[in-house]
Amino acid sequence: MNSSGQAYPLASLYVGDLHSDVTEAMLYQKFSPAGPIMSIRVCRDIITRRSLGYAYINFQQPADAECALDTMNYDVIKGRPIRIMWSQRDPGLRKSGVGNIFIKNMDESIDNKALYDTFSAFGNILSCKVVCDEKGSKGYGFVHFETHEAANRAIGTMNGMLLNDRKVFVGHFKSRKEREVEFGNKAMKFTNVYIKNFGEDYTDEKLMEVFTAFGRTLSVRVMKDERGRSRGFGFVNYANHEDAQKAVNEMNGKEINGKIIYVGRAQKRLERQGELKRKFDQIKQDRIQRYQGVNLYVKNLDDSIDDERLRKEFAPYGTITSAKVMTDGSQSKGFGFVCFSSPEEATKAVTEMNGRIVATKPLYVALAQRREERKAILTNKYMQRLATLRTMTSPIIDSYQQAGYYMTVPQVVPAPVMEQPVHIQGHEPLTASMLASAPLMDQKQLLGERLYPVIHALHPNLAGKITGMLLEIDNSELLHMLETPESLHSKVDEAIAVLQAHQAKECSPKK
Template sequence: MNSGGPGYPLASLYVGDLHPDVTEAMLYQKFSPAGPIVSIRVCRDIITRRSLGYAYINFQQPADAECALDTMNYDVIKGRPIRIMWSQRDPALRKSGVGNIFIKNIDDSIDNKALYDTFSAFGNILSCKVVCDERGSKGYGFVHFETQEAANRAIETMNGMLLNDRKVFVGHFKSRKEREVEFGTKVMKFTNIYIKNFGDNLTDEKLKEAFSAFGKTLSVRVMRDEKGRSRGFGFVNYAHHEDAQKAVDEMNGKEMNGKIIYVGRAQKRLERQGELKRKFDQLKQDRIQRYQGVNLYVKNLDDSIDDERLRKEFSPYGTITSAKVMTEAGQSKGFGFVCFSSPEEATKAVTEMNGRIVATKPLYVALAQRREERKAILTNKYMQRMATLRTMPSPIIDSYHQSGYYMTVPQPPTRSFYNHNAVSNVRPIPRWPGQPQRPQDPYSSHIVGGSFARRGSTTITTVKQASTQAPRIIVVPVSMVEPPVHILGPEPLTASMLAAAPPMDQKQLLGDRLYPLILAQQPNLAGKITGMLLEIDNSELLHMLESPESLKSKAVGLFRALYVVMYTMFVR
């Protein structure tokens, strides 16, 4: 395959038709034998973080990318054959349609690979796909050649040929706009009409007799089920469009066989479904506009409140067109809707009734919102909140990490005793990238979660970071030989110890002791919960360290709050 074709990066591949569970690690394991990889990215939804089913892989060398394309295309990952092609960041080539062909009436057994193998003889293929749904192949596909000449050769050779005993149509790709223009012209000159609601006693002969008066018919058919019984509809095909149009105008709404029949232009199922969808969407939009600003949502209703009581409570504020308490199995669900005749009345009702106690409960009253609107508003609020959190400074984490999230750096296994060479050479280093080193107290040393401080002359020690950064060379003062130090872990934190520590160290000391306790209770959200706890006053945090029950209660409350946020975002 020629890797120097126009319009795509030489070493970047697009990988499509991926299983939702495929990760970057799986793709690296699959493609790394082809050559060194610079980057892999599985594209995901910005809100749900679910895979969109495709990825981009950048190789160091174009030859390696070409090797992967030639040898791994249509290989199976997690039960699905993947589809590989050159990445084309400029959409002009795809949208132009140059070199793109359309194939229909494809047998169900032909997949992407079989179609690729069939058409690759005519030229270099940029992409090839059989269109499928959840039930399998939809019977058509597309092949995009690198040149228009290759596409023309494929059309001339393959159009009308048999593939798996089925005669296929192969032609130039046409955009939706071009197809709609052509389709509109055909619609204006239809000859096939559809008749329904004539009962189950009408035969082909009687149907032909009724409609042949309008012109020459080429075919007449009453549709029947497997037992030969009429399904109540049929088709009549005329030789001329004028005759078909006259039959529709004269017969639609007329009585036949004791029933009012419908007569109209015959439509394909997809066209009819699209037309019905457009009508439904228009009706839905009309209904939304009609109730915009006048429909109220009322919740926290007492179980004793019914439709009449709800109407009575809101009637002083205007003319009510409807009032409904939502029920299930005859029991109130605790919410309902009140619709006023004007937005001004609805606004007045919201102002007066929101928070008012009716029966035994305070009402919540607001303008009713569709689920899509409510979800969009909640999503927008969530994104704004996350953006604010990312920009807020945190005493625990620098700008490289999300504010409010406490992270621990894995420490290497420690021995019970360290000699002076192992201990005195190590100074506390920043826990996160970019965090400045703080000056050490010349009259004291601190041991915090495996970090140590010593004074003295200069030596050089290599300290391996927990991140992916390269090892850093740190100049550390070394003093006189000291006796071995026995490390037992962080000692209990007292108010005096906390007060003696610098302000920037106080949250660190608290976090080092809180995190292991939270980790034992909520391992999946320990970092987030610890970060949220550290926003509380230090005195209260000390009390939690001394009272495990108080800490557990607070952690459970924060966990529930996080769960509510996630539920609101991804379920509702």
């Protein structure tokens, strides 16, 4: 039985906020004094096997699990207070929101334990969390009680009370959707009206003369600059919503003083920013959905290829909605985009056109990806290789060699800035025909021998890792990178960003 008199079918605990170095053995040593343990599992990343910062502990007896929860919650392991909850595997209960409350305006000194200790008097707590960032508490948190009644008791007692000399707000948790609906309902009852574009010679009196025709006003104000001149906009606050709505309906788009004015519901800055962000995000998502699987990225274009020629080359594979060669002024940048009307057409074009020589160069053709997608793919490949290396028994000499691409490193030609295609000392320029004629197993070797010296000249300490990462890219794109220093620089920069992000993740403490 738990403290509220209800039985749990399983004696399972969730243990969170763990340091990444905490192991099952450490947890067993910590929790075994509470009673016999059936199993312990630290949850880990499927690729890197790094701890995700939480674990599950199954006791033989519910009473022992409850003892551990009551006596060990927020104890410190490896410098961090652990957070223990009943393992609630029913997603319906977790997502229902029943018993979940929101606390804000908390003093920054209040941590998880203090919040738990404060609210545990009102009933059994399923979870408790102070929201933090890298600087510490953000001043708000959540407590999820087992029952709605316990949540009501906490709200009734604690809302408006002082905690560490700060008056806190405590209320039922509301989802974003619920908050937006509630806010929308309030917005429909507006009384404050925003008017703009009426010019510089309008005063409070003139504005009042126009807008009092629609009902009783509580205030009228023309906004002025530091010299006292009208800034061309102002506000009228009505006593009744119906009058404000009538003013908007009848005056928006009307002409005043030779100008077409705008009249609408007044919004706070945060509301306007939120609305603009939602519109922008929706436009972005619509664009992504519209071009998903139908937009092709084409590079290594000959300088003579323009929009019309690009469209003509890809026309046999389907209906093209757009074809564009990217330019710097009038000069081609060597790449462009072709958008088809269906994914099937785009797939066929990739299969047929990738590697085909148009004019003087072999094309690289692939589905267009956003920068975030390319970075995520590069990160995933790097993490997979890292996981593979950790399982190897041989010493790690160089991640480029360990990836399977063994080579004799040629003499490095210093190249701090590349403006011309790469020619490496001791190697003739690598062409598409040379690469195609080489055995499949040797093609990466040939590419690596050209890439490594150039990357070494730019980043000596990371040349092996970066080369190994880039060799995961399609051969035709690698060939293009050797011919186009700007493209190689861009890919090297992406690889550096991935390595830095991974290093930062490795070094940062888990919260």
